[in-house]
Amino acid sequence: xxxxxxxxxxxxxxxxxxxxxxxxxxxxxxxxxxxxxxxxxxxxxxxxxxxxxxxxxxxxxxxxxxxxxxxxxxxxxxxxxxxxxxxxxxxxxxxxxxxxxxxxxxxxxxxxxxxxxxxxxxxxxxxxxxxxxxxxxxxxxxxxxxxxxxxxxxxxxxxxxxxxxxxxxxxxxxxxxxxxxxxxxxxxxxxxxxxxxxxxxxxxxxxxxxxxxxxxxxxxxxxxxxxxxxxxxxxxxxxxxxxxxxxxxxxxxxxxxxxxxxxxxxxxxxxxxxxxxxxxxxxxxxxxxxxxxxxxxxxxxxxxxxxxxxxxxxxxxxxxxxxxxxxxxxxxxxxxxxxxxxxxxxxxxxxxxxxxxxxxxxxxxxxxxxxxxxxxxxxxxxxxxxxxxxxxxxxxxxxxxxxxxxxxxxxxxxxxxxxxxxxxxxxxxxxxxxxxxxxxxxxxxxxxxxxxxxxxxxxxxxxxxxxxxxxxxxxxxxxxxxxxxxxxxxxxxxxxxxxxxxxxxxxxxxxxxxxxxxxxxxxxxxxxxxxxxxxxxxxxxxxxxxxxxxxxxxxxxxxxxxxxxxxxxx
Ligand code: DGT
Ligand code: CA
Ligand code: CA
Numbered sequence: 043x044x045x046x047x048x049x050x051x052x053x054x055x056x057x058x059x060x061x062x063x064x065x066x067x068x069x070x071x072x073x074x075x076x077x078x079x080x081x082x083x084x085x086x087x088x089x090x091x092x093x094x095x096x097x098x099x100x101x102x103x104x105x106x107x108x109x110x111x112x113x114x115x116x117x118x119x120x121x122x123x124x125x126x127x128x129x130x131x132x133x134x135x136x137x138x139x140x141x142x143x144x145x146x147x148x149x150x151x152x153x154x155x156x157x158x159x160x161x162x163x164x165x166x167x168x169x170x171x172x173x174x175x176x177x178x179x180x181x182x183x184x185x186x187x188x189x190x191x192x193x194x195x196x197x198x199x200x201x202x203x204x205x206x207x208x209x210x211x212x213x214x215x216x217x218x219x220x221x222x223x224x225x226x227x228x229x230x231x232x233x234x235x236x237x238x239x240x241x242x243x244x245x246x247x248x249x250x251x252x253x254x255x256x257x258x259x260x261x262x263x264x265x266x267x268x269x270x271x272x273x274x275x276x277x278x279x280x281x282x283x284x285x286x287x288x289x290x291x292x293x294x295x296x297x298x299x300x301x302x303x304x305x306x307x308x309x310x311x312x313x314x315x316x317x318x319x320x321x322x323x324x325x326x327x328x329x330x331x332x333x334x335x336x337x338x339x340x341x342x343x344x345x346x347x348x349x350x351x352x353x354x355x356x357x358x359x360x361x362x363x364x365x366x367x368x369x370x371x372x373x374x375x376x377x378x379x380x381x382x383x384x385x386x387x388x389x390x391x392x393x394x395x396x397x398x399x400x401x402x403x404x405x406x407x408x409x410x411x412x413x414x415x416x417x418x419x420x421x422x423x424x425x426x427x428x429x430x431x432x433x434x435x436x437x438x439x440x441x442x443x444x445x446x447x448x449x450x451x452x453x454x455x456x457x458x459x460x461x462x463x464x465x466x467x468x469x470x471x472x473x474x475x476x477x478x479x480x481x482x483x484x485x486x487x488x489x490x491x492x493x494x495x496x497x498x499x500x501x502x503x504x505x506x507x508x509x510x511x512x513x514x515x516x517x518x519x520x521x522x523x524x525x526x527x528x529x530x531x532x533x534x535x536x537x538x539x540x541x542x543x544x545x546x547x548x549x550x551x552x553x554x555x556x557x558x559x560x561x562x563x564x565x566x567x568x569x570x571x572x573x574x575x576x577x578x579x580x581x582x583x584x585x586x587x588x589x590x591x592x593x594x595x596x597x598x599x600x601x602x603x604x605x606x607x608x609x610x611x612x
Pocket of ligand 1: 226227228229233235236237238239240298299300301302303306307
């Protein structure tokens with residue numbers, strides 16, 4: 043059985059239990075088990091057969107038994123019973139911004155609502171505002187949430203599309219008839235959401251490639267099959283386009299199909315100005331149609347008179363001018379990252395101990411790691427009490443004696459409603475550094491929210507602002523903030539702004555990163571890991587940073603540990 047199927051089952055059970063009003067710690071057990079399985083590479087059938095599920099972190103006896111039943115018999119009586127109590131279509135409602143399990147339960151029990159369509163209709167007829175815990179604002183928010191969801195629906199998050207795309211490419215690479223292969227499109231540009239995956243191949247035997255492409259084990263449906271282009275839909279709904287070109291056109295086709303369209307339009311007009319024609323087949327001389335280049339992207343750009351432009355910059359945001367003037371940024375690379383300063387441990391809502399995190403980070407070759415657990419008032423995330431802060435910092439001191447990397451004692455301290463912080467200065471002083479972030483009361487207007495954050499930045503103990511807008515892609519729009527004011531304040535107070543690398547956050551986003559950089563802001567990139575399996579998400583933060591034109595010197599966690607300590611102490 044596909045492990046993904048088990049992961050989905052566990053998450054669905056947790057969601058349905060939530061709607062059913064079960065206690066938090068019960069549903070959390072299912073979510074943690076799902077989280078663990080999601081990253082396990084061993085086939086689930088083997089784990090079940092050898093009865094090793096329970097050896098995995100976060101999987102207890104009862105859940106292991108349910109997984110075994112599901113994997114061996116293909117169904118789970120417990121889940122079937124649960125679905126009788128709570129219609130599974132309610133799970134779709136949970137995806138809407140502003141709707142949690144409690145509200146979904148009310149909608150179902152009081153109005154019999156089970157689908158998004160029914161919900162939208164009821165909201166438009168103003169039937170929601172009189173329900174317990176609802177109101178006019180909630181009703182409006184739900185309508186906005188439905189609209190927001192339809193805007194992003196059909197697009198996949200970068201991390202998911204990248205995993206799927208890379209696996210597909212690995213599979214295709216085994217075909218000997220393939221000369222060159224690359225991901226193209228928005229995925230190669232590392233956009234935060236991906237409409238469809240584009241793959242480009244050069245080969246002299248397109249038929250063979252198209253057959254193999256269509257026979258991939260995750261393909262649900264072959265939508266179109268031709269000599270140069272084939273499109274399929276995978277079992278998760280994502281579309282993949284494959285194009286096959288001749289070797290001498292691989293570079294120009296890669297350039298063309300990487301886009302963006304806007305970048306290409308500008309590049310073509312520049313080519314024309316230089317008496318050349320550019321299309322997916324190559325660069326040609328305008329008068330004679332003579333083929334000038336096309337094998338590699340590098341030679342395509344060079345022939346037109348430009349240095350190579352990294353895909354992440356190809357959005358028509360000034361990159362062609364910068365290339366022309368030889369002032370392209372030397373983009374930050376994943377290898378430049380020397381540590382992660384935003385990680386949660388079992389001290390709050392993470393599933394791994396600090397020791398486990400340290401071990402995992404040693405493997406990544408980090409020089410340092412900062413443990414930033416939630417603060418006291420964030421009860422849902424098991425925030426660290428004032429007494430435990432000292433305990434945690436002492437514990438970290440002890441770990442440092444025997445570890446190859448430096449462990450820092452940090453916090454992700456909550457920003458309260460009025461902009462004050464959830465720990466006193468007395469407590470904040472105990473940390474090596476302080477991250478701050480908002481985790482509640484998301485319904486503030488621009489002025490209030492900006493004020494709340496700016497006030498918090500004035501606290502002299504603050505090092506960085508976590509996920510500045512609090513958006514969740516497809517679920518929550520995030521605060522509308524006065525960005526100029528925020529960036530100015532960050533510069534004035536020497537506060538680093540985070541690029542949160544968690545796949546559905548990527549906050550700040552590419553555009554804001556570039557704006558902030560232009561104002562002189564400095565950044566940290568944090569994985570916001572709640573499990574060691576999240577640590578590799580750093581790559582999506584780096585991708586966002588690259589799309590925001592960042593160089594290594596603008597990112598705190600590219601500095602050596604000695605320099606970092608100097609900065610944190612200074
Ligand atoms: P997506 O899939 O919506 O996330 O965005 P893209 O950029 O991957 O767009 P897609 O898949 O429609 O096309 C891939 C690339 O191919 C696109 O970035 C630029 C190029 N392309 C596609 N259609 C056109 C077109 O009509 N004109 C031009 N100039 N380029 C195109
Ligand atoms: Ca695409
Ligand atoms: Ca496409």
